[in-house]
Amino acid sequence: MSRLPRTFYERRSPDAARDLIGKVLVTESSAGRTSGRIVETEAYCGGSDPASHAYRGLTARNAVMFGPSGFLYVYLSYGVHACCNVVTSPEHEVGAVLLRALEPLEGIELMTARRGGRPGRDLCNGPGKLCQALGIGLEANGTDLEGDAIWIEDDGHAPQLLGIGSRVGITAGTDLPLRYFVLNSPYVSPGKPAGPALVSMVKQPES
DNA sequence: GCTAGGATGCTCT
DNA sequence: GAGCATCCTAGCC
Numbered sequence: 747m748s749r750l751p752r753t754f755y756e757r758r759s760p761d762a763a764r765d766l767i768g769k770v771l772v773t774e775s776s777a778g779r780t781s782g783r784i785v786e787t788e789a790y791c792g793g794s795d796p797a798s799h800a801y802r803g804l805t806a807r808n809a810v811m812f813g814p815s816g817f818l819y820v821y822l823s824y825g826v827h828a829c830c831n832v833v834t835s836p837e838h839e840v841g842a843v844l845l846r847a848l849e850p851l852e853g854i855e856l857m858t859a860r861r862g863g864r865p866g867r868d869l870c871n872g873p874g875k876l877c878q879a880l881g882i883g884l885e886a887n888g889t890d891l892e893g894d895a896i897w898i899e900d901d902g903h904a905p906q907l908l909g910i911g912s913r914v915g916i917t918a919g920t921d922l923p924l925r926y927f928v929l930n931s932p933y934v935s936p937g938k939p940a941g942p943a944l945v946s947m948v949k950q951p952e953s
Numbered sequence: 954g955c956t957a958g959g960a961t962g963c964t965c966t
Numbered sequence: 967g968a969g970c971a972t973c974c975t976a977g978c979c
Contacts, residue, residue: 788971790971798971802965805964805965806964807963807964807965821963821971822961822962823963823970823973824960824962824963824969824970824971824972824973825960825962825970826960826972827961831971844971846971872973873971873972874972874973875972914972915970915971915972917971
């Protein structure tokens with residue numbers, strides 16, 4: 747079990763989004779430790795991607811995306827739900843990876859309580875849900891993933907079948923295959939892709 | 954089981 | 967003032 751170093755995040759968002767599948771997101775607070783395996787991500791490519799918050803340039807909300815890689819960008823969606831991104835980009839570029847779904851691993855009781863008693867796969871199968879389950883709120887915006895509150899670990903696990911398709915819940919850039927997910931995982935979010943659901947699938951070597 | 958629609962408040966034009 | 971990288975519930979099959 748090793749934490750991902752900042753160099754892991756210092757590359758193009760689609761590459762980082764693909765390689766984050768199978769990694770473990772961990773949060774630790776006074777309430778306890780919770781963690782889950784990442785089973786779904788989406789890449790947002792800054793200035794070249796009309797669906798990205800960074801597309802229209804630097805604002806007070808998206809300032810973290812324009813900062814160094816390996817930090818958390820958390821924003822409020824639809825005025826109700828927090829959504830959690832990891833800032834990933836080579837130097838002088840802007841990009842982020844949206845974490846959409848997790849397979850719960852540790853602290854399931856705490857997650858269930860945070861989610862109002864909802865059991866099983868409904869704990870983390872959506873961007874708003876996983877933030878709620880792991881206790882990630884707007885105050886986590888700008889958190890350093892090399893700190894001791896929130897980080898991502900590599901436990902050597904890699905999914906055997908990786909799906910690549912269109913992103914979910916957006917109205918621009920819908921034709922870009924920038925959504926990565928574990929095929930056949932019951933923990934992937936139920937949202938309907940804006941474009942083709944499955945563009946391609948990749949077999950990973952067993953690890 | 955599936956689908957449609959309302960809630961909700963911040964952000965940007 | 968409109969639009970949103972969503973979630974939940976009621977209603978229907």
